[in-house]
Amino acid sequence: MTRDNRLYLAWVVALAATLGSLWLSEVRLFVPCVLCWFQRIAMYPLALLLGIAALRGDLGIRAYALPLAAVGWTIALIQNLEDWGVIRTLKVCSVGQTTAGCDVKWPVWGGGALAGLNNVLTIPVLALIAFTLILGLLAWGRKERG
Template structure:
């Protein structure tokens, strides 16, 4: 039998991370006036829907949602890792706009995005393992 409290905890954690990441990106652009570069926009496109999807999954206890969430996390993490790589190679600048040069202590914005996508991915991967284990 599926352990709903633990599965729901993973869903809640992933939803909270997605919400904080979304609120953070909006704060950077709307509150601090930082213009997102092209890669940041793509990462936002992959992050923003996760708030609603994970909140819905938490509310309905839908443990199969990992099938939808994991591809978003892989794509977002790949973009964020590429942008972080550009930051290191280009000496702290981003060829797509400049947001990678902005340090919000102690890490840059692309690094924060990478951390968020990885945390959400780990939560949903844990959910996938738990769901598959409970089926057998």
């Protein structure tokens, strides 16, 4: 069993992203879009699996967590590229009436002094940052101690 702080940090990022998304949807009542749901499908298991792996010192989790984080990162990137106008909308968010459109800009930071962040640090950007951090922390090679 080997302790690796990067595994704990990846778990903290996944846990914060999971709790943050739950807070935004269940407390602030923001309705997740379809792409957000797909990202949650990738992030929520990471919060559980990385926590268990960190406690056990199981670096083998990287083989399972990296692909899951990569899928979430790809979906987050697509959503951000759509938001930034780099690619055309995939129209996936127009399906169904129970979700918000992917182009909805929720006021994450409120209306006070931090209101300017609502145009920069959107929910899709925060998701992309979280997946990027997890990928970086898990992909970072470990030197053998000798």
